[in-house]
Structures are given as structure tokens and as C-alpha cells.
Amino acid sequence: MGVIQKSGSPYHRQTQGKIERFRQTLKKWLALQPAAETIDDLDRQLARFQHIYNQERPHRALDRKTPAEVYTSLPKAAPVTSSEQHWRVRYDKIDDVGTVSLRYESAMRHLAIGRAHKAKHVIILLAGPEVMIADVTTGELLAEHTIDPSKNYPPKK
Structure with missing residues (x-):
């Protein structure tokens, strides 16, 4: 289907800006939470963070919309089938x-x-x-x- 996986360069932070910013936000959020005592507690905290980050927290880069709002508002790409050849x-x-x-x-x-x-x-x-x-x-x-x-x-x- 012409899909190519591309990865960023390891140890090259300039190509990893979005994920570095996300990790910084996650670390700051976790630091404000009570320390998780078990893996299940940590899983619940991470699930809560994921919900807040994607569903509740507006992002400046997204015109103060949540990632979920932006994702659901855009048309989705699909593979081209032989009958839809471009x-x-x-x-x-x-x-x-x-x-x-x-x-x-x-x-x-x-x-x-x-x-x-x-x-x-x-x-x-x-x-x-x-x-x-x-x-x-x-x-x-x-x-x-x-x-x-x-x-x-x-x-x-």
C-alpha cells in the first residue's frame, strides 16, 4: 500500500521535539500526583493523564482545542484501492x-x-x-x- 515507516534519529533531540515536549508535560503532571504504590496505581494515573491530555486540556498549538477535537474533525486518509487509482x-x-x-x-x-x-x-x-x-x-x-x-x-x- 506504499506505507513507509520513518523514525527520528536517535540521540538527536531536534527531530524529537514533539515527543520531548510531551514527556516534559507528563513528568510535571506525575510529579504533582501522589506517588504510585503499585503498577496498577501507575497505570490508572497514566490513563487519567492520557484522558486529560487528549480530551480535556486545550492546546495552544491547536487553537485552544483538544487533540481529540482536532482528530475527530479531520477527514481520515485511506489506502487507494485499484478502482480509485490516482x-x-x-x-x-x-x-x-x-x-x-x-x-x-x-x-x-x-x-x-x-x-x-x-x-x-x-x-x-x-x-x-x-x-x-x-x-x-x-x-x-x-x-x-x-x-x-x-x-x-x-x-x-
């Missing part, structure tokens, strides 16, 4: 060695069209990993590719 359209020019470059899954891909087509203006249609490249003036289909994420130079069909 097409990306790009206009480009074939370079001197007969390729066009585009970004797919956060990496540059170089698609071979052929030196015979160098300097032609093209329209590039992308639907997921499927790519079609056509001459913009004639509509002639010049190349089709299926991008393999493990390769920067996918073979032409």
Missing part, C-alpha cells in the same frame, strides 16, 4: 542521453526513452508504479515503465 501528470523534456527523471517513493528514478527522442517535450502519466510517456505534440506513446522501487533505472517495456 493519476499524476507531469510535463518534461527528454534529456540529451534520452531519459527523463522523476521522483517516486522519495527517490529519483531515471526512465529510458531513447536518444532518438532527445529534447522532445513529453507528458508523463503515473498511476502508482505504472508510467506512460508520450510526445506532447503528437500524442505518440514513446515508452511505458513499471517502476521497481529497488532500481533507479527501471527497464522499458
Whole structure:
């Protein structure tokens, strides 16, 4: 489904700002509570904090709304199914060695069209990993590719 997990750099606090701020708030809140005597007591305190933090406490960064209000007010993303395929359209020019470059899954891909087509203006249609490249003036289909994420130079069909 094209989901990529990204993690922050360990020991690099600049990339962990939100979680560091959350931990600071949690530590201050716990310091004001009576010390938990058992794990069950601590679990209850943490559940209470979670409820207050998400349901009751307004946040400045959220226009004084609670995280729960903001979360429920936004539309939720869902994976694209094959019947809902989204097409990306790009206009480009074939370079001197007969390729066009585009970004797919956060990496540059170089698609071979052929030196015979160098300097032609093209329209590039992308639907997921499927790519079609056509001459913009004639509509002639010049190349089709299926991008393999493990390769920067996918073979032409």
C-alpha cells in the first residue's frame, strides 16, 4: 500500500521535539500526583493523564482545542484501492542521453526513452508504479515503465 515507516534519529533531540515536549508535560503532571504504590496505581494515573491530555486540556498549538477535537474533525486518509487509482501528470523534456527523471517513493528514478527522442517535450502519466510517456505534440506513446522501487533505472517495456 506504499506505507513507509520513518523514525527520528536517535540521540538527536531536534527531530524529537514533539515527543520531548510531551514527556516534559507528563513528568510535571506525575510529579504533582501522589506517588504510585503499585503498577496498577501507575497505570490508572497514566490513563487519567492520557484522558486529560487528549480530551480535556486545550492546546495552544491547536487553537485552544483538544487533540481529540482536532482528530475527530479531520477527514481520515485511506489506502487507494485499484478502482480509485490516482493519476499524476507531469510535463518534461527528454534529456540529451534520452531519459527523463522523476521522483517516486522519495527517490529519483531515471526512465529510458531513447536518444532518438532527445529534447522532445513529453507528458508523463503515473498511476502508482505504472508510467506512460508520450510526445506532447503528437500524442505518440514513446515508452511505458513499471517502476521497481529497488532500481533507479527501471527497464522499458
